[in-house]
Amino acid sequence: MSKPELGDPGPVEVFAALGDPTRLSLLTKLSDGQTRSIATLSTDTKLTRQAVTKHLHVLERAGLVASVRVGRESQFGYRPEPVAEARSYLDRVSAQWDEALTRLKALVER
């Protein structure tokens, strides 16, 4: 059945989550498949640990990362699904555009 099930919202939320430099770099860092703690992700960031935490939660609400508390630290990991969704959304947009181009071409060459 696959309920909407909270954890991968629509493309809008995903794009919004990607639309911030800090978040985008956190995500690309995590997309290497390794899992990282907040402290780790906070080094080389100029920002406070708290700020990073907030960004991570935004990413999490958008379904782009998931976290597990292990011992005293919580490990964050990349989740590929929403990116795939976003990608196919953009695919559809540019597909529509390509169609339009094709139609125009056909019209002109007639």
Place this chain on the structure above:
Amino acid sequence: MSKPELGDPGPVEVFAALGDPTRLSLLTKLSDGQTRSIATLSTDTKLTRQAVTKHLHVLERAGLVASVRVGRESQFGYRPEPVAEARSYLDRVSAQWDEALTRLKALVER
């Protein structure tokens, strides 16, 4: 030389621009290749013409649309380049992820 040339900023700006429902729907509407006036785009939107105008300018700053003033109205049209950029950005992200998976698999199956 290809100066940065204002008009297609990085992926962050593009994602930010896409991360709003109104903007996303304006863009998909325009991605059919047809050019539309602000008034036209404002119908069936509940929002004020001004609000729509602002959104269009955001899209324009992100390079996703371009406008030309023709007579008394300004026509907005879709610009495909930034979408392609964004798409390839996401491609790289998921490519990195896939690589990681592959490496992990190799390691495990050894």
Place this chain on the structure above:
DNA sequence: ATAAAAGGCAACCTTTCGGTTGCCTTTTTC
């Protein structure tokens, strides 16, 4: 057993966003 490391929580602040209203200019249309 204490100290240090990692985090959660919450208050607070400033800037940006999304949106509205009012008014003025320019182009059309009749």
Place this chain on the structure above:
DNA sequence: GAAAAAGGCAACCGAAAGGTTGCCTTTTAT
């Protein structure tokens, strides 16, 4: 040559975003 249509400009407003600081809890290391 008015009246209407399409927009631009600017002020203003409330809510959300991005960030900080302070303090308390839990886990780990010594």
